[in-house]
Amino acid sequence: MKMSKRILEIQPSATISISAKAKKMKAEGKPVISFSLGEPDFNSPECASKAAIDAIRRGESHYTLNSGILELRQEVCNYYKRRFGLDYAPDEVLIASGAKPLLYEALQMLVDPGDEVLLFSPAWVSYVEQVHLAGGKDVIVDTLKTDLIPTKKAIEAVLSDKTVGMIVNSPSNPSGAIYDEETLKMIADVAREKDLWIIFDEIYERLVYGHAKHVNILNVAPDIRDRVIIVNGASKAYAMTGWRIGYALAPKPLIAKMNTLQTHLTSNASSIAQWAAWGAIKDADPDVEKMRKAFEERRSVILELVRQMPYVTVRDPEGAFYIFIDIRETPVPDDMKFCEKLLEEKFVAAVPGTAFFAPGFVRFSYACSMENIREGMGRLKDFLKAL
Ligand code: PMP
Ligand code: GLU
Numbered sequence: 001m002k003m004s005k006r007i008l009e010i011q012p013s014a015t016i017s018i019s020a021k022a023k024k025m026k027a028e029g030k031p032v033i034s035f036s037l038g039e040p041d042f043n044s045p046e047c048a049s050k051a052a053i054d055a056i057r058r059g060e061s062h063y064t065l066n067s068g069i070l071e072l073r074q075e076v077c078n079y080y081k082r083r084f085g086l087d088y089a090p091d092e093v094l095i096a097s098g099a100k101p102l103l104y105e106a107l108q109m110l111v112d113p114g115d116e117v118l119l120f121s122p123a124w125v126s127y128v129e130q131v132h133l134a135g136g137k138d139v140i141v142d143t144l145k146t147d148l149i150p151t152k153k154a155i156e157a158v159l160s161d162k163t164v165g166m167i168v169n170s171p172s173n174p175s176g177a178i179y180d181e182e183t184l185k186m187i188a189d190v191a192r193e194k195d196l197w198i199i200f201d202e203i204y205e206r207l208v209y210g211h212a213k214h215v216n217i218l219n220v221a222p223d224i225r226d227r228v229i230i231v232n233g234a235s236k237a238y239a240m241t242g243w244r245i246g247y248a249l250a251p252k253p254l255i256a257k258m259n260t261l262q263t264h265l266t267s268n269a270s271s272i273a274q275w276a277a278w279g280a281i282k283d284a285d286p287d288v289e290k291m292r293k294a295f296e297e298r299r300s301v302i303l304e305l306v307r308q309m310p311y312v313t314v315r316d317p318e319g320a321f322y323i324f325i326d327i328r329e330t331p332v333p334d335d336m337k338f339c340e341k342l343l344e345e346k347f348v349a350a351v352p353g354t355a356f357f358a359p360g361f362v363r364f365s366y367a368c369s370m371e372n373i374r375e376g377m378g379r380l381k382d383f384l385k386a387l
Contacts, residue, residue, distance in 0.1 A: 006132075006133065009132065010129055010132070010133070011129060013125050013126060013129075014125050014351055014352070014355030015036060015037055015038060015125055015351055015355070016037070018036040018037075018339070018349055018350075018351055019034055019036040019037035019349065021343075021349070022034040022036055022343070022349035025343075025347070030347050031347050032343075032347045032348075032349060033347065033348050033349070033368075033372050033375060033376040033379070034348075034349040034368070035348065035349060035350045035363075035364035035365050035366070035368065035372075035376060036349040036350060036351050036365065037365060038173060038236075038320075038321065038322065038365045038367060039235075039241045039365070039367055040236065040239035040241070040291060040295075040321070040367045041239075041367055041368050041369060042239040042291050042294075043239065044238060044239055044240045044243065044276065044280070045238055045239070045279075045280055045283075045284040045287035045288075046287075047279045047280060047282070047283035047284050047287075048234075048238060048240060048243070048276040048277070048279045048280040048284060049276065049279075050279060051275045051276050051278055051279025051280075052243075052272050052273070052275055052276035052279070054275070055271065055272050055275035055276075056272055060271045060272060060275060061271065061272075062271065063267060063268055063271075064268040064269075064271045064274060065268065066259055066262060066263050066267055066268050067091075067093070067094050067095060067255070067259045067262075067268070068093070068094065068095025068096075068247075068268060068269060068274055069095070069271070069274050069275070069278070070090055071275075071278050072095055072247075072274045072275075072277055072278040072281075073090035073091075073093040073095060073247075074090050075278050075281045075282055076088075076093045076095075076247045076249070076281065077089060077090055077092075077093060078281075079281050080230075080249060084216045084218070084219055085219070086216065086218055086219075086249075088249045089252075091252050091255065091256075092249055092250060092251060092252050092255050093247055093248070093249050093255065094247065094248045094250075094255045094258050094259050094262070095245065095246070095247055095268070095269050095274060095277075096245075096246050096247075096248070096262060096266065096269055097244040097245070097246070097266050097269040097270065097273075098233060098235065098244045098245065098246045098269075099201065099203050099231050099232065099233035099235065099246035099247075100126060100246070101246065101262070101265065101266060102231050102233075102246045102247070102248040102258070103126065103127070103130055103167075103199065103201065103231055104130050104133070105248075105258040105261045105262060105265070106199050106229045106231070106248065106250075106254075106258060107130050107131060107133070107134040107136065107199070108133075108134050108261055109254065109257045109258055109261065110134075110164060110165055110197055110199075111131065111134035111135060111136035111164060111165075112135065112136075112164075113135030113136070114135070114136075114137065114162060115134075115135075115136045115137070115162060115163075115164040116136065116137045116138075116139045116160060116162040116163045116164065117131045117136050117137070117138060117139065117163075117164065117165055117166065117167065118139050118140075118141055118155065118158065118159075118163060118165070118166035118167070118196075119131070119138050119139070119140055119141070119166070119167055119357075120140075120141050120143050120150050120166075120167075120168065120169070120172075121140045121141065121142050121143060121144070121356065121357035121358055122143070122144070122148070122172070122174050122175050122324065122353060122356035122357060122358035122361065123140070123167070123169070123356055123357055124169060124172075124173045124174065124201075124356065125355050125356060127167050127169075128357075131167075136164075137162070139158050139160075139163065140158075140357050141154050141155055141158055142154065142357075143177075144358060147177075147315065148172070148175045148177040148315060148324075149177060149179060149180075149183050150179075150183065150187070151186075152186050152189075152190065155186075155187075155190055156190070159190075159194060163194065163196060164196060164197065165191075165196045165197035165198060165199065166187070166191070166196060166197075166198055166199070167198075167199045167201060168184075168187060168198055168199070168200050168201065168217065169201040169202075170184075170200075170202060170214065170215075170319075171202075171204040171205065171207065171208065171214060171317075171318065171319025171320040172204075172319075172320065173203075173204065173320055173322060174322050174324050174351070174353070174356045174358075174361075174363040175315070175317060175322070175324045176317020176318060176319055176320045176321075176322050176323065176324065177315075177317065177318060177319075178208065178212050178213075178214055178215075178318040178319045179215070180215070181215050181220050184215055184217045184220045184221070185220045185221060187217065188217055188220065188221030188224050189221075191224055191227055192221075192223070192224055192227075195227075196227070197227045197228070197229065198217065198224070198227060198228045198229070199228075199229050199231060200216070200217050200218075200228055200229065200230050200231065201231045201232075202214070202216060202230065202231070202232055203231065203232055203233050203235065203236050203237075203246075204236055204319050204320040204321075205232065205237070205319075206236070206237035206288050206292060207236060207237070207292055207295055207319050207320055207321060208292075208318060208319045209292075209295070209296045209299055209317075209318060209319065210296075210316075210318065212318035212319060214319060216230070218230075225251065226251050228250065229248055229249075229250040229254060230248065230249040230250065231246065231247075231248050232246070232247055232248075232249075233245060233246030233247060234246070234276075234277040234280055234281075236320075236321075237288055238277070238280040238281075238284050238287070238288065239291060240273075240276065240277065240280060243270070243273040243276050243277065244269065244270065244273055245269055245270075245273050245274060245276070245277040246269075295321050295366070295367065297370070298321075298366045298367075298368075298370060298373055299317070299321070299323075299366060301370065301373055301374070302323055302364070302366045302373050302377060303316065303323065305373070305374070305377040305378075305381070306323065306325060306377065306380075308381070309377075309380065309381045309384050310384050310385060311327070311329045311330040311331075311384055311387070312325050312326060312327055312329070312330060312384065313325070313326045313329075314326065321365055321366050321367040322363050322364065322365050322366070323363070323364050323366065324353070324358070324361050324362075324363050325361060325362050325363075325364065326360065326361055327360060327361065327362055328360040328361075330384060330387060331387040332387060333360055334359075335352035335353045335354055335359055335360055335361060335362050336352045336354055338352070338362060339351070339352045339362060341383075342380070342383055345383060346379040346380070346382065346383045347379070348376050348379050348380055348383070350362045350363060350364045351363040364376075
């Protein structure tokens with residue numbers, strides 16, 4: 001049977017396939033500890049569950065407005081005003097079944113075949129495939145040599161007359177790096193000068209540690225509002241991955257186009273999940289802070305443990321819940337082989353940097369229990385010592 005070129009070329013999501021493999025091995029009785037999937041291990045906040053249960057009892061079981069219930073879109077606007085001082089109206093907000101479909105819809109709206117889109121490596125696995133699905137070409141700006149932060153020189157070196165925009169992700173998955181004000185200003189300058197759009201994926205914005213501060217790009221460059229699509233969601237901040245709720249904020253004509261595409265794709269996101277997200281955004285700030293603090297503790301422990309290991313180095317991540325370990329000085333510098341061997345020999349699952357355009361690195365998610373962190377890192381240390 002003939003299949004489309006598009007689907008034959010697509011690569012599976014490495015984060016999802018590795019975690020599926022780890023789950024399968026665990027089901028077979030193997031003592032697997034998985035650091036592969038970026039998913040909080042906490043249950044969703046009580047206020048989210050309550051809002052969902054209330055919605056079920058009220059009979060909110062129908063299609064909602066395609067763009068999402070007004071109450072949630074209004075709550076997203078209130079949140080952006082409260083947190084970033086940004087003014088958005090409900091018709092500048094689109095609710096979808098996760099941030100992932102919003103990224104897809106934004107790229108479908110903005111990219112024509114042959115257009116070039118800048119991605120900053122290490123870059124999250126789904127960006128590149130989604131750019132390809134839109135017929136675009138990914139152009140990688142490597143940040144590995146510049147402390148995981150892009151420089152103007154590196155961006156200018158890859159710009160061409162086909163460049164149409166860029167995806168900026170801060171705090172970054174997989175590196176945990178946060179782009180500071182200067183960097184964001186520089187990115188905004190490039191976008192302004194070269195007439196580019198920016199998809200600003202800030203899904204980890206609540207998970208920030210130590211003295212680091214997350215900055216929304218429009219706080220340093222409010223004049224580029226018309227060329228920015230903000231993508232955020234309930235998955236990471238509120239530990240609501242399974243509910244599948246994301247939100248995008250952008251000028252009305254852009255949101256309207258993404259919404260049109262969504263009418264042919266998923267229609268509205270689950271009505272009950274929308275109410276759950278509404279409850280979370282309104283009332284879950286104390287829960288978010290509790291989870292953030294727990295992640296901060298795990299982060300300190302995992303970093304301390306990794307620092308005692310031979311061969312490997314790690315940069316302090318300021319946000320998200322990942323550490324991105326440099327394994328290039330180990331006897332197994334090939335990250336694909338390293339991860340395979342680590343899983344087979346020590347039953348520890350992690351994601352090879354190659355999936356993020358950063359060969360020689362390995363991503364560990366510390367969104368798991370402290371017990372797993374200690375046990376898993378013990379195994380990693382033994383693994384490295386035995387190499
Ligand atoms: N952006 C980044 C950087 C992510 O890591 C994820 C992970 N799931 C997403 C977007 C999508 O999140 P979701 O679809 O669960 O809202
Ligand atoms: N974003 C998370 C990760 O990177 C969840 C899986 C996915 O959507 O890729 O692990």
